[in-house]
Amino acid sequence: MPGTIVGRILAALVGAAVVVGPAASQTSAGQPPLSRVPADQVPLPPPRPEEAKGPAATEPAGKEPAGKDASPEGAGKETARETAKEAPASPIPEPAPLPPERPADVPSGPTPTPATIVPDDTACLRRLDRLGVKAEPVAPLADGLCGAAKPLRVTALPDGVVLAPAATLTCVAAEALGRWSTEVRVIAERTLSKVPQAFQIGGSYECRGQNHDPSAKLSEHAYANGVDVMGFAFEGRAPVTVGATREGTPEAAFEAAVRVRACGFFRTVLGPGSDAAHANHLHLDERERPAGHRLCQ
Known part of the structure; x- marks a missing residue:
């Protein structure tokens, strides 16, 4: 042609x-x-x-070569399939490491409570004897988190001052009460010209919350570590009842003075004016606080 x-x-x-x-x-x-x-x-x-048709022009204009998807979606799917083929398989995650074995010397039982911790009371008991405190050991106390491993039944303080009724206390609390009672005797002689014959006790060991609130933190009474003193009995004169003395009287001066001195022997001292729960007695306990902090109100 x-x-x-x-x-x-x-x-x-x-x-x-x-x-x-x-x-x-x-x-x-x-x-x-x-x-x-x-x-x-x-x-x-x-x-x-x-004659203008070449090997690549075998399809009508506007159409993609056979075997390929002409739509953008098809192109995207094809690209995604090719990418998936080329992408390396995700590595299988390593299993979490196991915790270290428990040391053989670590106890596996429950956490010790105040009722199960046994103190060494040997030296304390010797001090009680020298002070003249009358006390005898009783069976360990245990009631849930409440209790004491080596409680004492304290019946009398130095100089024959009787506890009415007897108090169930730890040796540490009994020693603080005995030492404070010697100061009470001196103050009573100075302000009332009489010495006390008995301490009227409102309570000692009792498994309860603070201020008798069931939802509150346990009181030191729950550990036999606190005592409530309601008043002081004398021979030949009326007793002095805590919270019932009139301001300006010798009885009021005596009550205020013995309360201040209690802060030198107990870590907690609460009484009239602290709150409504302590309006008629002195609450004394040996609760330990950081840095030796004391609560005296």
């Missing part, structure tokens, strides 16, 4: 040259006539539309 077209073009050009004559042998641009141009240098005409 291309050869036939070229032949026709050359024949037409030669014929035109013979008709036009010498005047047409030169072009306006000064170029030699086409009849003198070698045949292999003559430009070819544009190809026909069907």
